[in-house]
Amino acid sequence: MRAHPSLALIANAGAGRVRASTVERIARVLARRFAVTVEIGRSPEEIYALARRSAGRADLVVAFGGDGTASRVAAAVAGSGSSFSVLPGGSTNHVVQLLGLPADPIRAAHALTGPVRYRRLDVGRISADRVLLFLGGVGIDAEIVADASPGVKRFFAWRSYLIPGLRHLGDGPWSFTIEIDGARHEVTARTVLVANGSFLVHPYFRLGPDIDPSDGSLDVLALTPGSLAGWVEVFTWAALGRLWRARSVRRWRGQQVSITPCGRAPVEVDGDPYPDLSALSVTIEPAALTAVVPAFSRGVGEERANRYG
Template sequence: MQRAAVVVNPTKVKDLRRLRDELTAVLQGYGWAEPLWFETTVAEPGEGQAREALAHGVDLVAALGGDGTVRCVASALLNTDTPLAVLAGGTGNLFARQLRLPINKYADALRVGLSGTDSPIDAIRISLDSRGSSEFDSEHIGLVMGGVGRDADIMADTTDKLKSRLGWTAYLVAGLRQLSHQLIPARIDVPGRPVLSRDITAVLAGNCGMLQGGMKLMPDAVVDDGLLDVVVVKGGGVRWLSVIGKVLTRSHKDSEQFTRAQVDQLTVHVGTPQRVEVDGDVIGTAHAVRFAAARGALTVRLPR
């Protein structure tokens, strides 16, 4: 019998016992064995559990939680033959929304994982120079988008308590704190192109272009094209009007406040160390960040 592992973020579920029974019944209805069951913790947010599941030789790993949980589980599955089922629950769920998967409907999402098609999609490799030594000393994986600058400050200010009270609008509340801010001197290096030096609010590189609330920051983003969609933002004060207008109209015309591009790799050097986020989680502070597309590195079960 085939067997799946379910990696659950318990903070997203009210009744774990009932959920486990429900998902086990779905699996057994498809002729699968009772699943391996893992719960995440603050110290082990999903990657370790997924690696343990792989060691047991499971046929499918289901990640139940928000974008952060899915990202951590997926990092263990890169470049393996084991597919990922996304059981999306939480506030943002941008990855699941981009792939048009069920949200907060765990049994339906698991059915997609059991009956769907294996689809290779890209991942984002994010490397940090955290010491200012011109060497990248840590690497992280993203599925939605990563960023350096004020967008990471917004993520840091968006606490779980705020999200539980306000839902996705918690990000807007945190963003209001960044309406007025100091710009960050940056140097943006794309192989084969002239180096761009500019004062910025943030640089974002994405695999999925959707934001909370359904807005599309990167309307041309595709999860399996081997490219990152990049946005360079120079906001603050009245400049935000131009930025908001570009996002709402999905304009492809560049300006000093808002520039879009598609690349397979870029490196952002900042004048002072800045926070870096990936898929809504702050992963550290860095003097430089390299974003690179890993084409087809992850297999996801998607609807037929």
């Protein structure tokens, strides 16, 4: 096991579970193994700038916040030579689950000071300062993300999306042009998802049988229910953990993805709404990120990608 002599902790002061006292405790735990510097950001732009300054200097750059924080830090670290990890400070912490880290930030910090291994992850590049690390989409999923109350998310985690989900169930559909590796598809859908991670909202609700953030590809899923009956079918298959089997779900895979709605549609990336984007274009960067993860645990879907048929 190779030691990391230097570690930069990038904390998001606006994340639901990030407190000054918790940051101090985490820094003390990490200092048992690393030379730790702590940076506190208060906006996505500041978090990216802090991570960019640390990338290539610190051996390990750790994001402490939610999935949006992890995504911004990963955008700065990818390809820099620094390794990456994340501590759970948000409401759903999908990236933490994907990497097999504990759900408690202090326990997760302890895990990084113990035996670790290195996992190469793909990232979906959107722009110089933005990547898709886990999941993005255009349509009602972005409306749900924007509508979920931060206070409710803090206490109810993924369940906080249920009420906004019901509120926006009838929105759309939108007409989309989806281009995947040069092939063009015209689709009418309620939402179109781009997945690097393997599940939606909760690990049980898997998006596909073989989605893996290390496979060099992005998965695209269009949810096309045209009626309440169509939604019932989607929810039934989702409840069975096999969303991809629903007739109202279309799925593709590729390295370059562009999703363009006809007219204005909301966009989200890794749980953060992006009102400045009117379309979503993502290019996979295979194995661009080296993640430090606990040696003796596995992330959601890891080494089980072919378990489901």
